[in-house]
Each structure stands twice: as structure tokens, then as C-alpha cells.
Amino acid sequence: MSLNIDSVLNETRTFPPSPEFSAKSALGSWEEYRALHERSVEDPEGFWAEQAAHLAWFRTWDRVRNWDAPPFAKWFEGGKINASFNCLDRHLPARGNKPALVWEGEPGDKRALTYRELHAEVCRFANVLKGRGVRAGDTVAIYMPLVPELAIAVLACARIGAIHSVIFGGFSAPALVDRINDAASTVVITADGGWRRGQVVELKKIVDEALKGTPTVHTCIVLERTGKPVPMEAGRDARWDDLMREAKPDCPAAELDSEHPLFILYTSGSTGKPKGILHATAGYLLGAQLTSKYVFDLREDDVYWCTADIGWVTGHSYVVYGPLANGATVVMYEGAPNHPDTDRFWDIVERYRVTVFYTAPTAIRAFMKWGDEAVKKHDLSSLRLLGSVGEPINPEAWMWYHQVIGGGRCPIVDTWWQTETGSIAISPLPGLTPTRPGSATFPFFGIDAAVVNEKGEELPNGQGGFLVIRQPWPSMLRTLWGDDERFKEVYWKRFEDKGYYLAGDGAVRDKEGYFWILGRIDDVLNVSGHRLSTMEVESALVAHPAVVEAAVVGFAHEIKGEGVAAFVTAGAGHAQVPALAEALKKHVRDTIGAIAAPDQIHFTDALPKTRSGKIMRRLLRDVANGVESKGDMTTLEDLNVLAKLRAQDEE
Numbered sequence: 001m002s003l004n005i006d007s008v009l010n011e012t013r014t015f016p017p018s019p020e021f022s023a024k025s026a027l028g029s030w031e032e033y034r035a036l037h038e039r040s041v042e043d044p045e046g047f048w049a050e051q052a053a054h055l056a057w058f059r060t061w062d063r064v065r066n067w068d069a070p071p072f073a074k075w076f077e078g079g080k081i082n083a084s085f086n087c088l089d090r091h092l093p094a095r096g097n098k099p100a101l102v103w104e105g106e107p108g109d110k111r112a113l114t115y116r117e118l119h120a121e122v123c124r125f126a127n128v129l130k131g132r133g134v135r136a137g138d139t140v141a142i143y144m145p146l147v148p149e150l151a152i153a154v155l156a157c158a159r160i161g162a163i164h165s166v167i168f169g170g171f172s173a174p175a176l177v178d179r180i181n182d183a184a185s186t187v188v189i190t191a192d193g194g195w196r197r198g199q200v201v202e203l204k205k206i207v208d209e210a211l212k213g214t215p216t217v218h219t220c221i222v223l224e225r226t227g228k229p230v231p232m233e234a235g236r237d238a239r240w241d242d243l244m245r246e247a248k249p250d251c252p253a254a255e256l257d258s259e260h261p262l263f264i265l266y267t268s269g270s271t272g273k274p275k276g277i278l279h280a281t282a283g284y285l286l287g288a289q290l291t292s293k294y295v296f297d298l299r300e301d302d303v304y305w306c307t308a309d310i311g312w313v314t315g316h317s318y319v320v321y322g323p324l325a326n327g328a329t330v331v332m333y334e335g336a337p338n339h340p341d342t343d344r345f346w347d348i349v350e351r352y353r354v355t356v357f358y359t360a361p362t363a364i365r366a367f368m369k370w371g372d373e374a375v376k377k378h379d380l381s382s383l384r385l386l387g388s389v390g391e392p393i394n395p396e397a398w399m400w401y402h403q404v405i406g407g408g409r410c411p412i413v414d415t416w417w418q419t420e421t422g423s424i425a426i427s428p429l430p431g432l433t434p435t436r437p438g439s440a441t442f443p444f445f446g447i448d449a450a451v452v453n454e455k456g457e458e459l460p461n462g463q464g465g466f467l468v469i470r471q472p473w474p475s476m477l478r479t480l481w482g483d484d485e486r487f488k489e490v491y492w493k494r495f496e497d498k499g500y501y502l503a504g505d506g507a508v509r510d511k512e513g514y515f516w517i518l519g520r521i522d523d524v525l526n527v528s529g530h531r532l533s534t535m536e537v538e539s540a541l542v543a544h545p546a547v548v549e550a551a552v553v554g555f556a557h558e559i560k561g562e563g564v565a566a567f568v569t570a571g572a573g574h575a576q577v578p579a580l581a582e583a584l585k586k587h588v589r590d591t592i593g594a595i596a597a598p599d600q601i602h603f604t605d606a607l608p609k610t611r612s613g614k615i616m617r618r619l620l621r622d623v624a625n626g627v628e629s630k631g632d633m634t635t636l637e638d639l640n641v642l643a644k645l646r647a648q649d650e651e
């Protein structure tokens with residue numbers, strides 16, 4: 001694994017924390033942080049017991065950590081807790097009238113809910129779910145635009161112990177079918193549609209299509225968002241507003257076991273089938289709460305905005321659970337960053353006086369491309385802290401974010417984590433960590449991260465290898481829904497004897513021990529900060545009648561980080577013409593979603609394969625990236641295939 005190591009190790013610019021920030025740090029000095037981190041990995045039970053004491057419990061735990069049967073961890077066994085209670089009820093005495101959610105729709109409609117109002121809505125909707133037969137342990141699919149009701153639905157599930165499975169509103173009907181069936185969800189919550197770039201995304205229509213293939217679903221709850229009429233199926237479909245009107249307002253939070261499943265969230269793996277990442281209540285909540293507090297340095301008067309959709313884990317942890325568990329004011333914006341214009345985000349920052357802003361490198365690169373003018377029109381002086389997540393942030397984008405958005409005064413927290421880790425695992429702490437553009441710096445408390453070789457031996461600084469976490473942490477995934485074997489196989493098998501968690505990313509530490517993430521080590525792409533399995537896109541392509549064989553690889557994309565390149569062999573009688581390329585792009589968009597639609601389609605009569613028939617993706621990657629292929633090609637069965645692909649590319 002040697003990708004990019006030299007280039008990242010050349011970055012030596014260091015940005016010390018500003019004295020103002022440091023003076024206010026909740027954690028004292030850099031040395032104190034290091035000492036506390038050391039303690040957190042040497043005495044995890046002591047450390048986490050102290051931290052967990054800051055949550056509200058119905059019953060205290062008997063045992064902090066159970067790692068008796070790795071890789072199946074349990075945390076805070078014997079404890080009784082509720083995530084919705086921690087995000088809502090416990091704030092009512094002191095923060096009842098404080099805004100919890102401040103929302104803006106894409107068309108410009110606005111809504112704010114105080115903690116008291118959000119609590120009331122959540123209780124009512126929890127009763128709606130109960131009324132529809134939802135019980136603790138049932139799984140509920142949520143497929144909605146980014147509206148307050150999405151957060152309400154999530155917290156209502158948590159309140160009664162139903163397991164939510166949020167499915168990003170950009171996914172298509174077949175993707176929805178897979179996820180609903182895998183989780184055997186009984187209820188689907190959706191909306192007539194949502195707004196995206198001035199257009200209505202017809203969510204209910206997609207759900208109707210999906211529900212033809214989901215035998216477990218008996219109820220579909222439909223929020224009116226756009227007002228566009230949608231067909232309602234008698235017996236199955238009910239309107240959100242009608243149900244809410246009839247529902248009782250009180251709903252005590254269920255006293256759930258610490259390990260009670262809180263949610264499932266599907267993410268791509270290197271095989272076609274998405275993985276249902278399962279998180280447990282207490283540990284997840286603690287991770288989300290503590291990281292929000294320290295990484296985002298949340299203060300009582302902050303106006304905090306994480307631009308992620310709740311359909312991704314970032315929205316779960318840093319729009320809903322983390323900030324609300326800390327009693328913060330959370331900004332939510334439904335739509336696209338360039339609607340009606342490319343300054344929409346900055347307009348929002350200015351109008352709501354946003355202080356802490358968390359977004360993805362793919363967005364930052366888009367803003368860079370759209371130009372500084374759109375930013376300069378607005379007063380961004382309220383900002384005091386910036387965050388980045390989803391993929392490695394290139395130093396140019398980091399510097400632009402720092403200077404143009406942050407006015408040179410805001411620390412940047414480049415946060416590395418995964419759907420599986422549940423909460424931020426490697427990140428600077430503002431005011432404490434001297435940052436380096438492009439490095440996620442150092443592990444968070446309780447995270448025993450290391451860079452190791454194939455044998456699991458820690459590598460010296462400067463040598464790239466596998467990123468692992470050497471001991472369990474509270475917000476780690478518990479398993480893959482319904483598939484313990486795959487859970488073991490994907491994350492634990494490689495370093496089974498040591499009990500290390502394999503993150504699936506390559507990493508290297510520089511001379512001073514800073515962590516630099518080098519990207520995924522398997523056949524998984526990172527498109528706009530979201531994992532996409534090459535297999536899943538390939539299966540979609542070969543399902544098209546014109547396609548015989550397909551191979552998908554990533555290529556460097558200016559905005560998306562990685563773009564999707566598809567190499568396709570068409571069947572006899574299908575002309576390899578641009579119209580077919582367009583049809584295939586549309587086909588992938590329809591079967592998986594827009595995020596997976598190929599940016600490039602290369603037609604080829606054959607794919608480069610080894611003698612044993614394995615597709616040589618490395619070579620395809622070179623073609624897609626327009627670079628010369630180096631390295632061993634002796635295993636290539638037919639050298640002509642590659643030559644032809646390259647020639648065609650130059651046409």
C-alpha cells in the first residue's frame with residue numbers, strides 16, 4: 001500500500017490553536033488531553049464510567065464493558081436508558097424554550113421548534129406508531145426529505161424502542177426494497193415528496209413502487225410536504241397530520257436496556273448486498289454526545305449546522321443524537337447548496353448567525369469552483385469553528401475553507417469516522433490540537449487507533465498500512481443486521497488473533513504521529529463522501545438487457561472526490577453508441593440512485609482479465625484516470641484489450 005504516502009507526508013504546514021480558543025478549552029491543555037487520552041485507552045472502564053455518568057439513566061449499569069466474546073461487545077449492561085429522553089426530556093427544565101431545530105425548506109419556508117415543542121411532537125408521533133402496532137424491537141423504515149418530521153420520526157422510534165432504519169431520500173425503489181426486506185420493516189414513513197433544486201422528488205411514488213415487493217410492510221405514513229396529490233392505498237396508507245391529530249400527547253420514554261438496538265443504517269460493502277450496520281442505545285448515544293461536545297466544542301449559545309442529510313450516519317450522529325443530547329440549537333436545511341443560487345449556504349449562515357459549521361470536502365470543492373464572490377456577499381463573522389467529514393480533505397480545499405469561509409480565524413476539525421464507528425474516532429480537538437491541512441490528526445478518547453502491517457504489527461511513522469482500532473469502544477457497531485458471520489468476516493477476521501477492528505482504510509502517521517487517511521483499501525468507492533460498492537453498480541449494469549459484462553472503478557473527480565467509471569461489454573445486436581451510454585446511466589440512477597450513476601462509460605469488447613478470469617481493476621483504474629499503467633502485467637490474459645481501451649479513450 002503506497003498510494004499517496006509521499007504526497008501527504010510533504011505537508012508540513014501546522015496551524016497552532018488560537019490563544020482565544022485555547023483559553024476557553026473545556027479540556028485544558030494539549031498535554032492534559034494527551035494524558036486523558038492515554039488514561040481512556042489504559043483504563044477504558046474507568047474513563048467511560050465517568051463519561052456515561054453525564055447521561056440520564058433510569059437505572060445505572062452493572063458492568064461497563066463486556067468483551068468476553070469478541071467481536072461482540074456489550075457496554076453498560078444492566079443499565080436502563082432512552083436516547084429520546086436524553087435528547088429531549090432532560091432538557092425541558094432548563095432549555096424548554098430554547099430552539100432545538102431551526103429548519104429551512106428549499107423553497108424558503110421556515111420552522112423552528114423549541115425543545116418543548118419537539119418533545120411534544122415526538123411524544124405524539126410515538127403514540128401514532130404505537131397505535132399502528134409498532135412495538136419495541138420492531139424495525140421502521142424512514143424515507144423522507146430533510147424536514148423536522150424526519151428527526152421527529154427518528155426520536156419517536158427511539159422513544160418506544162422501535163429500531164429505525166433511515167433510507168436516504170436519494171435512493172431508488174429497488175434499493176428501498178432491499179433495505180426494507182433485509183430489516184423486515186413493518187412500517188414505512190415517507191412524504192409526498194421533497195424539494196431538490198427547485199424540483200419535487202416524488203418520494204411516495206417511489207415508495208409505492210417499492211411496496212409491491214415488501215411483504216412485511218402493513219403501514220405507510222405519509223407526510224404532506226409538497227402538497228402534490230399522491231395516491232393513498234386504503235388500509236395501508238395514512239396521513240401524518242390525520243394520525244397526529246388523533247394521537248395522545250403523553251408518551252413516557254421506554255426504559256430500555258443499554259444494549260437495546262437503536263438503529264440500523266445500510267452502507268455499502270465490497271459485495272453487492274448493503275450491510276445493515278446495527279447500533280446499540282447507550283454506547284452509541286454516549287459516543288455521539290461526547291464527541292459533539294468536545295470536537296464541536298458545543299456551548300450553550302452556539303447555533304450549530306451540520307449540512308448532512310439524516311439519511312447518512314453523519315446526520316444521525318451530528319444532526320440528531322449528538323447535538324440534541326447536548327441541548328444545542330441545530331440548523332437544518334432541506335435542499336441543494338446551489339438553489340436558488342450558489343450562495344444559499346452562506347445566506348443561511350448569515351441569517352441564522354451559525355457559529356459551528358460541519359460539511360463535506362465534496363461540498364467545499366464545489367464552493368471553490370463556484371467562486372469566492374458567492375461567499376464574500378455574506379457576513380460570516382458568526383462562524384467560530386469549521387468541520388469536515390466523509391473523505392480525505394485535500395490541502396487546497398482545507399486552506400480555502402480556512403481562509404475564505406473561516407476568515408483565517410476558525411479552527412478546522414477534520415473528522416475521520418465511519419457508519420460503523422458511530423461517532424468521530426480521529427479528529428483534532430479545537431483549541432488543543434495543532435492542525436495540519438489534510439490530516440485528521442489524533443484519535444478521540446477511548447479510540448486505540450494504529451497503523452499496522454498484514455500481521456497486525458504497528459508500523460513506524462512514515463510507513464503506510466491498515467488502519468485498525470485495537471480495542472472496543474462504546475459507539476462501535478454491534479453486528480450486521482441478521483448476519484453475524486459477515487460482521488466477523490468483514491471487520492475482524494484479518495486480525496482475529498489480536499482482536500483488532502479493521503476499518504478498511506489505509507493510513508500513515510507522519511513524523512509527529514499525525515494520522516493521514518489514505519482512502520479505502522477494498523473495492524469501495526467514495527463518491528461525494530459516501531461509500532458506494534463497485535459490485536452494487538456492476539450488478540445494476542449487468543441487469544440491463546444490453547449489458548453482458550461490466551466492471552466499475554473509481555477515478556479522481558474534481559468535485560466528487562471519486563467519480564464512477566464503468567467499463568461495459570454490450571451484447572450482440574446492441575450498438576455501443578452514446579444513446580446506450582445515456583440509457584445505462586439512467587438505468588443505474590433508477591436502480592440505485594443518482595449518487596451511483598456512472599460519470600464515464602467505456603464500451604469494450606472485452607475486459608482486461610487475469611488468466612484465472614479475475615478482472616484487473618487496477619488497469620481499468622489507470623485508464624479511467626488517464627494515467628500510464630505501471631507494475632506487473634504478466635498476468636494479463638490479453639494485452640490487446642488494454643491497448644484498445646486506451647486507443648478508444650484518445651479518440
Ligand code: WT7
Pocket residue numbers: 267313314388389390391392393414415416417418419420440503504505517519520526529530531
Ligand atoms: C469512510 C466512511 C463518517 C461519516 C461519513 C462517511 C471515509 C470519512 C474521513 C476523513 C478521510 C474519511 C473513510 C471511511 N472518511 N471521513 N475525515 N478523512 N476519510 O461515512 O459512508 O461510513 O464512510 O469515509 O474512507 O472509512 P461512511
